[in-house]
Amino acid sequence: MNEKAKFYIKLLAPVAFGLVMFFLPRFWGVSAPSGCSVNAWLYLSIFMGLIVGLILEPIPPAFIGVIAIVVAVIFRLGPKGSGTDDAVTKAGDAINWGLSGFSNAVVWLIFAAFTIGLGFAKTGLGERIALWLVSKLGKSTLGLGYAISIIDLILAPFIPSNAARSGGSVYPIVTNIASMFDSHPDKNPRKIGAYLVWVGLASACVSSSIFLTGQAPNPLALTQIEKGSGQVVDWMSWFLAFLPVGVILFIITPLLAYFIYPPEVKGSSEVVSWAQEKYKALGAITKPQIYMVGVAAVGLVLWVGASFFPKTALYNLNATTTALLMIVLMVAAKVITWQDFLGNKPAWNTLVWFATLVAMAGGLSNVGFIDWLAKFFNGMFDETSLLVATIALTLVFSWLRYFFASGTAFVVAVMSVFIVMVQAAVQGAVQAGSLTEAQAVLEANKILLILILPMGFMGIITPYGTGCSPLWFGSHYIKGPQFFLLGGIFAIIYMAIFLLVGLPWIEFITPYLSFH
Structure with missing residues (x-):
């Protein structure tokens, strides 16, 4: 054909x-x-x-x-x-x-974050950070793995596209290092290239779960929950809810890959020399880069600490307002120009895409389909404990990613259905007398948060599971069967850690999280 x-x-x-x-x-x-x-x-x-x-x-x-x-x-x-x-x-x-999706604050948050990412790319700040880290941690192959993870972790709060993060900063570093060791897709891929490629993908998936703004499907899922009459967390609460799991996954990912898919080269001073030369060639830090650091710092402070400014205009400042403020500051400081803003096609494309998806997803409730679905699932969990139902729903929700080539499409397709199933499970507990109506609201919000927190790291299961997967798979360092096998192994390990560590932690910290 x-x-x-x-x-x-x-x-x-x-x-x-x-x-x-x-x-x-x-x-x-x-x-x-x-x-x-x-x-x-x-x-x-x-x-x-x-x-x-x-x-x-x-x-x-x-x-x-x-x-x-x-x-x-x-x-x-x-x-x-x-x-x-x-x-x-x-x-x-x-x-x-x-057209209602175009007035959605989360849609504009995603759009603004893409524009902030443009500032990192245009000023060269992303490349400078990457080369500096490699020059400091590149004496061993394992150190390089951690350098790759740290680069992605630093950029993840500001760039909600793991494809953009990987493609703009991490991927070029990885391919340059691999070629230095004569490690190519068709020649010596296991020498070092395959290991670095897998760490590049895995670290991007982990950071996509650590931060609300780590990948676009995260805030989109929150929007779906809001439309389903649920309450959602803010940026800081998301971070705290995933914190212990995020720390563990971040620490073990390069090490896990090192033992499960080991490189032949264990270390070399050549990488450090190369990174130092490239970094030196960049020269002194430029004014636009300094300004970009300042803008990023302002954004991070307001995203994380806006609740600590009582009796001021900054108190509980909306995350989208903060992101738009950062764009204003970037243009004012000439980090980007207004023409850069207008010409950022990926950002405008994403705005249109998410605005239409938000409207379409909301329409399911408006036309009565969600109410019908709720009646259909009514009673399904009456004989099941809420803990078992939570684990079952989390596993089914997460492993459905096998059938979707887009995290966004996945959220749009299944989020509304699982909102209904969670509400049915909670109502079953109410009818059984184990929860009051007041407790049921908080319990439903908590379970929905448990469902969506793993979305980032579960993108690792297939070569098409998340935005950056095709990029790394397309490098051809890791063949299809190996890619699926590694994805399955890492997904099982990640999910086991989430269930064993994350569930008790979320149960403990839920009273301290900000649902709204």
């Missing part, structure tokens, strides 16, 4: 899937499943067509989102109350709903 044929198959598959799904109940002589309206089923069919499109990606994902919004608006589906079969939705209400 030629490429053109494959393209048209991928292009038509989402449409075909949506149509088949819509007409499927008619094989049983009904227009929609029992208790679900035809309009709600039609909206779900459009939504599932969107998910198939995001998985196959025959055209840019953001454009797929726009198409889904347009189709839903044409059918006047999506606004509250539009799911009933006798609904009369005004055209203006439909388009206002379709």
